[in-house]
Amino acid sequence: MTVDLPPNPIAEKYLAELEHAAADLPAGRRGELLADVRSHIAVARAEARTGNAPEDGDDPAVRAILRQLGDPQEIAAAARADLPAADSRAAGGSAKRDTVALTLLIAGGVLFWLIPVLSWVAWLIGLVLLLRSRRWTASDKLAGVAGTALAPVVLSGTALFVSMPGPFLVLAVVALLAVVIFTTVHLVRRTRHS
Structure with missing residues (x-):
C-alpha cells in the first residue's frame, strides 16, 4: 500500500537542483534519473513516518534522506559517466x-x-x-x-x-x-x- 505524502519543499528544491545538474543528459535518461530519485525519496519518507507524525516533523527525515543520497552534482556526474561513449x-x-x-x-x-x-x-x-x-x-x-x-x-x-x-x-x-x-x-x- 502506497502512502500519499504531501510535497516537501526541501525535497522539491533538491530535485530541481538535480534536474539542473543533469540538464545535459539525454532527455530520457534525465527523466529516468529524476523519477528514480523522486521514488527513492517518497519511499524513504514513507518508511521514516511513524504513526501519525506531524507533517512539519518530516523535514529532519527529508534532510537525512537527502544527505544519504548525496550532492545532486555528484549524482548527475555518475549518471553522465554511465552514458555510452x-x-x-x-x-x-x-x-x-x-x-x-x-x-x-x-x-x-x-x-x-x-x-x-x-x-x-x-x-x-x-x-x-x-x-x-x-x-x-x-x-x-x-x-x-x-x-x-x-x-x-x-x-x-x-x-x-x-x-x-x-x-x-x-x-x-x-x-x-x-x-x-x-x-x-x-x-x-x-x-x-x-
Missing part, C-alpha cells in the same frame, strides 16, 4: 556550444555599434544555439532570450533615444547594459554548475 561526448560538447552561444549573444550587442548587420547575424546564431542547448533549463533560455534580445533590439532603436534628454539616454543605456550583464552572468553561473 557517444552520449558522453555529446554532453561534453554542449559546454563548448553554450560558450559559443553566449559569446555570439554578447557580440551581437557589442557589434551593433560597429557593424549592425553582423550584429544581427551573430545574435541570431547565438539565439539558435541557446535555444537548442540541453544544459540550460527553459527558464534559463527565456532569461537568455529576454536579456540578450534587449541589446540588439533596443540598440537598433537608438534613434528613439537620440531625442531623449542626456540624463535619460545615459540611464536607458546603463539599464540596458545592466540587464545584459546580469543575464550573461546568470547563464555563465548556471553553465558552471552543470
